[in-house]
Amino acid sequence: MPTSPSRLLLLLPTTTYRTEAFVDAASKLGVDLVCASERPSSLQALVPESLVTLDFKDPGASAETIARFARRRPIDAVVAVDDLTTVVAAAISERLGLKANSLPAAAAARDKLTMRRSLASAGVPVPRFRLVELADDPAEHAEAVEYPCVLKPLTLSASRGVIRANDAREFVAAFRRISAILEQGDAAPVGEARRALLVEEFVPGREVALEGLLVGGTLHVLALFDKPDPLDGPFFEETIYVTPSRLPGPLQDRIAAVARDACSALGLTEGPIHAELRINDRGPFVLEVAARSIGGLCARTLRFGTGLSLEELILCHALGRPLESLERERRAAGVMMIPIPRGGRLVGVRGAEEAAAVDAIEEVAITMHPGQEVVPLPEGWQYLGFIFARAETSAAVEGALREAHARLHFEIE
Ligand code: ADP
Numbered sequence: 483m484p485t486s487p488s489r490l491l492l493l494l495p496t497t498t499y500r501t502e503a504f505v506d507a508a509s510k511l512g513v514d515l516v517c518a519s520e521r522p523s524s525l526q527a528l529v530p531e532s533l534v535t536l537d538f539k540d541p542g543a544s545a546e547t548i549a550r551f552a553r554r555r556p557i558d559a560v561v562a563v564d565d566l567t568t569v570v571a572a573a574i575s576e577r578l579g580l581k582a583n584s585l586p587a588a589a590a591a592r593d594k595l596t597m598r599r600s601l602a603s604a605g606v607p608v609p610r611f612r613l614v615e616l617a618d619d620p621a622e623h624a625e626a627v628e629y630p631c632v633l634k635p636l637t638l639s640a641s642r643g644v645i646r647a648n649d650a651r652e653f654v655a656a657f658r659r660i661s662a663i664l665e666q667g668d669a670a671p672v673g674e675a676r677r678a679l680l681v682e683e684f685v686p687g688r689e690v691a692l693e694g695l696l697v698g699g700t701l702h703v704l705a706l707f708d709k710p711d712p713l714d715g716p717f718f719e720e721t722i723y724v725t726p727s728r729l730p731g732p733l734q735d736r737i738a739a740v741a742r743d744a745c746s747a748l749g750l751t752e753g754p755i756h757a758e759l760r761i762n763d764r765g766p767f768v769l770e771v772a773a774r775s776i777g778g779l780c781a782r783t784l785r786f787g788t789g790l791s792l793e794e795l796i797l798c799h800a801l802g803r804p805l806e807s808l809e810r811e812r813r814a815a816g817v818m819m820i821p822i823p824r825g826g827r828l829v830g831v832r833g834a835e836e837a838a839a840v841d842a843i844e845e846v847a848i849t850m851h852p853g854q855e856v857v858p859l860p861e862g863w864q865y866l867g868f869i870f871a872r873a874e875t876s877a878a879v880e881g882a883l884r885e886a887h888a889r890l891h892f893e894i895e
Contacts, residue, residue: 488558488801489514491548491574493567495538496521497863499778499849500563500793507793513801516557518548520566531555538566541573541585548574559800561753565639568592568773581802583696583773587749591773594636594680597748604747606740607767609682616664616677620657623681624650630684632715635660636675640777640863646684646715653681656716663861685769687762689713690727692741692755693776693784693792695799695808699751701742702808704792705784706734707816710880717859722883723780724816724876733761740766754796779847779868783815813872816879818887820848820866822858828866829893837889842873842882846890856894866892 490513494501501517508515518534526533534551536544548557557578562571568588575582583591590596601608609632614623633656635643643663645656660679664671691707707723727734741757754775759766775781781792787807798805831848838846848867850856856866871882 487512487514488803489516489555490797490801491516491518491534491557491560493536493538493560493562493571493574494519495564495566497566498564500781503779503781503791503793504561504563504797507791507797511794511797511803513797516551516555518544536570538570541570544570545573545577549577552578559797559802561796561800562774564777565592565772565774572773582752582800583750587751588773590748591750591771592637593675594634594770595674595678597771598680598682600747600749601744601768604743606743606747607765609685609767609769611680611682613678614657614681616657616661616679620654621650623657624653627653627681628683629653630715632682632684633657633660634680634682635664635671636678636680637671638663638863639772641718641720641859642863643860644718645860646717652716659860666861684715685760685762685767686714687760687767689758689760689769690729690737691723691776692737692757692759694741694745694755694757695795696745696750696752696755697799697805699746701738701745701755703738703741704786704795704808705810706737708876719821719859720819721821722816722818722880723783724814724879724883725783725810726814726876728876729761733766737761737766740768741771744768744771753799754792778817778819778865779849780817780819782845782868782870783817783872785811785815813874814876814879815872816870816876816883818869818883820869820887820890822856822862822866823892824856824894825858825862826856826894828852828854828856829895831866832891832893833889837869837886840882840886840889842871842878843869843886844872845870846886 518536522535560571562568572585572588598611630648643660647653647656689709693705695702705725706727707725708727711721757771758769784792871879873879
């Protein structure tokens with residue numbers, strides 16, 4: 483008897499860059515997709531069996547809606563795309579009895595304070611931290627903290643609202659700026675995250691990002707990315723990611739071991755993780771472990787086995803299908819998240835063809851469109867676009883990304 487195709491629920495925030503990549507992966511794998519988003523799509527009435535609206539801020543209600551849906555159309559797996567949906571994914575999986583991260587684990591990874599507490603109590607190296615209430619007088623805290631420090635909201639992502647302060651005056655300014663960001667409609671968090679922020683010791687050193695897949699509690703490292711541009715603040719705009727890492731092998735092993743400890747401290751057991759760590763002469767420090775894969779369009783840098791995309795791997799794993807290979811291709815690869823030089827209205831972009839013509843450059847994807855408001859950090863969260871490169875060595879990839887970027891000109895009014 484022929485078996486029916488597996489059905490997978492994809493949780494896609496409207497702000498995601500990754501719809502196309504996941505939809506492509508599902509169609510390659512012959513998976514029947516149900517897509518859920520937080521805003522109703524105009525197509526929903528036409529295909530009610532494939533599109534669902536959920537309130538991602540209410541995991542309980544979302545789980546209930548999907549449980550009702552699944553009575554008619556059973557769901558075999560749930561995949562969270564981006565930070566906004568990891569907790570909902572865990573709640574739905576729990577309700578449907580699917581193998582996935584537990585709800586407390588997903589919630590711990592989503593909240594910077596809970597994450598710090600869980601990691602610190604398990605002995606995983608993290609920056610010293612303290613919680614500061616937004617209702618407090620910042621000037622009092624400014625006298626009590628050590629400098630330099632980093633102030634950050636509890637639940638935002640993409641470095642939004644993350645600010646370094648070198649002295650009391652900068653502390654007070656950063657505190658006020660983050661308070662204002664948390665008042666913005668799209669950034670307004672719920673619960674404690676609305677009332678407080680985190681203040682951490684600034685950890686100097688170089689930064690790496692580790693992309694991994696947890697299978698039955700075992701962390702498989704899919705790629706370790708170096709971030710060759712210094713991230714010293716006051717804001718922390720991501721730019722270049724290059725893999726394989728050029729760090730010495732034993733240090734890479736140490737980074738993987740610390741990331742493993744962090745996942746077990748948080749209780750994460752299944753699916754993709756994206757971890758950010760800083761390394762200095764005291765060893766690796768965990769800045770963050772998110773229960774999702776790499777953001778933006780950056781996953782385009784990764785190919786596995788015979789050419790599988792990261793999204794295909796994630797869907798296969800979620801459906802319990804055999805994983806052909808977790809081995810990344812041999813060549814070096816990298817991406818530049820194109821930094822925003824200043825705020826304003828994007829008028830136009832010149833030089834994209836010239837940038838794409840640089841040796842080793844595979845693609846220049848400008849994701850903002852003319853007329854769009856461009857907002858730099860710490861208030862913004864989008865990128866102007868992405869540049870992708872592949873070459874024999876990581877150094878060649880980095881060089882190509884820098885050269886391509888130098889050929890791009892953004893006219894911002
Ligand atoms: P988000 O989840 O918004 O990306 P993170 O807490 O990961 O927020 O911080 C974003 C970036 O800010 C990090 O990748 C790092 O470059 C910098 N950063 C955050 N906290 C610290 C810290 N304690 N010391 C040094 N740099 C930090």
